[in-house]
Amino acid sequence: MHRQPLLELLRAYQPLDENESAMRDATTIFVEEHADCFERSLLIGHVTGSAWIVNPDRTRTVLHRHAKLNRWLQPGGHCDGEPNVMRVAWREAREETGLAARIVSAQIFDVDVHPIPARGEEPQHLHYDIRFLLEANDFARPERSDESHSVAWIELDDVPAYNASPSILRMVQKSQSCE
Numbered sequence: 808m809h810r811q812p813l814l815e816l817l818r819a820y821q822p823l824d825e826n827e828s829a830m831r832d833a834t835t836i837f838v839e840e841h842a843d844c845f846e847r848s849l850l851i852g853h854v855t856g857s858a859w860i861v862n863p864d865r866t867r868t869v870l871h872r873h874a875k876l877n878r879w880l881q882p883g884g885h886c887d888g889e890p891n892v893m894r895v896a897w898r899e900a901r902e903e904t905g906l907a908a909r910i911v912s913a914q915i916f917d918v919d920v921h922p923i924p925a926r927g928e929e930p931q932h933l934h935y936d937i938r939f940l941l942e943a944n945d946f947a948r949p950e951r952s953d954e955s956h957s958v959a960w961i962e963l964d965d966v967p968a969y970n971a972s973p974s975i976l977r978m979v980q981k982s983q984s985c986e
Contacts, residue, residue, distance in 0.1 A: 809845075809890040810838050813854070813937070816892075820915040823977055830920045834935040844935070845886040852933030856895030857883025859916055859938050859978045860908050862945035862960070868982065869904050869949050870969055871958035875926070879961075879969035881978070883936060884954075896939040904958050905950030908941035916940040917981065919974045938978065 817835045822828040834854075843849045859881050860869040870879045882903035886895045893913060900908050917938035925931040949958040961969055966979050 810842070813890065813892055814838055816915050816937075817918070820918065822918065823981060826973070827918060827977065831918045833920055834918055834937070837933075837935050845888050845890050847885045847887060850930055850932055852935060854886050854892060855883055855934045855936045856886060856892040856899060857881050857917075857936050857938040858896040858900035858908065858941045859982070860900055860904065860906065860941045860943050861982050863942060864945075865963075865982050867945050867960045867962055868966065868979070869900075869906065869943070869958065870961050870966070871903055871949075871951070871955040874954050874956055877956070881938065881975070883938070892937045893939050896937070897941065900941055903952050903954055904943075905952070906943040906947055908943040911940040911942050913939075917974075917978050921974065940982075 814835065817831055820831055822831050838844045838854065841849060844854050847853050861867065871882060873880050882900045883896060884899040886892060889895050893910065897910060900906065915937055919936045921934055923932055923934055945960050951958050963979050963982055966975060
């Protein structure tokens, strides 16, 4: 079953707090109940993969100003049928930043469930986002893609000025605790 590797990762994952634990549980149920959970054609929601890219010192991260959402976010995107969500996160990091980031761990770094607003024919839906920790040298300059207005290394202490959502701040907290 192509969902089994993700379900095993989710079951092994230890969330930071009760909120993230509830999102991990909701994601697990969603994946168990929907054989097509990796397809964006599942209009109620789908699994996505994201990369939280940090420098070796764990003092900076890469954010991009998402072109469609006009918000500073970590790189990530749709699985489009790919059940290896870590591979999706790595691919999206490369496409959206141009950085040759390495995967720090095959274990999940963060889980988040968030609504995506309706756009055109696409109804509002949920992204069940599985995040992995990646590392890149911060002397490497990220490159903007067509999916971004801009992309930059941001000091972790400055991240709240770019995006103060609980989801992003949780990843900052995790980064600072694994220095």
